[in-house]
Amino acid sequence: ETTVTQSPAFVSATPGDTVSISCKASQDIDDDLNWYQQKPGEVPVFIIQEAHTPVPGIPPRFSGSGFGTDFTLTIFNIEPEDAAYYFCLQHDKFPLTFGQGTKVEIK
Amino acid sequence: QVQLVQSGTEVKKPGASVKIACKAEGYSFTNYAMHWVRQARGQGLEWMGWINVDSGNTRYSQKVQGRVTITRDTSASTVYMAVTSLRYEDTAVYYCARDRNGGLTYGMDVWGQGTTVIVSS
Numbered sequence: 049e050t051t052v053t054q055s056p057a058f059v060s061a062t063p064g065d066t067v068s069i070s071c072k073a074s075q076d077i078d079d080d081l082n083w084y085q086q087k088p089g090e091v092p093v094f095i096i097q098e099a100h101t102p103v104p105g106i107p108p109r110f111s112g113s114g115f116g117t118d119f120t121l122t123i124f125n126i127e128p129e130d131a132a133y134y135f136c137l138q139h140d141k142f143p144l145t146f147g148q149g150t151k152v153e154i155k
Numbered sequence: 156q157v158q159l160v161q162s163g164t165e166v167k168k169p170g171a172s173v174k175i176a177c178k179a180e181g182y183s184f185t186n187y188a189m190h191w192v193r194q195a196r197g198q199g200l201e202w203m204g205w206i207n208v209d210s211g212n213t214r215y216s217q218k219v220q221g222r223v224t225i226t227r228d229t230s231a232s233t234v235y236m237a238v239t240s241l242r243y244e245d246t247a248v249y250y251c252a253r254d255r256n257g258g259l260t261y262g263m264d265v266w267g268q269g270t271t272v273i274v275s276s
Contacts, residue, residue, distance in 0.1 A: 049217075080261075080262075082262040082263075084263075091250065091266040091267070091268055091269060092200075092250075092252075092263075092266050093266075094262075094263065094264045094265075097255070097261070097262070103264075135199065135200060137200075137202075137262050137263070139260050139261055139262035142205070142214045142260070143202055143214070143215075143216045143217065144190070144202040144205075144260065144262065145202065146199055146200040146201070146202065147199075148199045149199045149200070
């Protein structure tokens with residue numbers, strides 16, 4: 049099983065800040081990693097596919113990077129509406145595995 | 156509009172079974188596989204299993220293998236997940252989520268609204 053370690057668990061940011069979230073896979077998964085956003089009480093929303101490709105309709109301030117084992121979600125010029133829980137998913141091999149999640153708070 | 160509509164809240168006693176439905180709307184049902192994922196209160200997401208909706212082939216997490224069965228009814232555009240021998244720790248919100256592909260998995264794009272399962276004596 050591929051373990052995905054996500055960090056940090058919590059980040060507090062001010063509007064306009066740049067926030068970075070990391071996911072590290074326990075083995076090489078190429079670019080088979082997606083990112084999702086989940087606001088409280090809502091269903092997850094798919095935001096980044098194949099590590100670095102934004103899903104259509106997602107604001108360009110959301111950016112993904114990485115390949116192999118190390119991946120990063122970066123939110124540039126963060127806005128109050130970006131307050132949410134973010135998690136990554138590796139889909140390289142079954143069983144699919146999620147990162148533990150990062151709660152992003154906007155001050 | 157693509158959407159997944161799940162069945163309602165279930166309250167079950169320990170040892171009982173539950174079957175949750177996920178009806179697909181707005182797309183060709185057999186062209187996309189489906190996953191089931193659960194989230195306990197305040198916890199992260201746990202992948203439970205996957206079904207190739209066209210062939211009926213399934214894959215399960217080792218943790219739930221033997222207690223979970225995923226099936227589909229193509230005439231009803233609906234996927235089901237049955238969980239047997241329920242335990243208190245199965246209390247969670249259960250999501251169905253469409254895969255971006257029909258065969259190989261590319262992860263989920265569209266998620267259902269979630270079904271709350273409460274296991275309580």
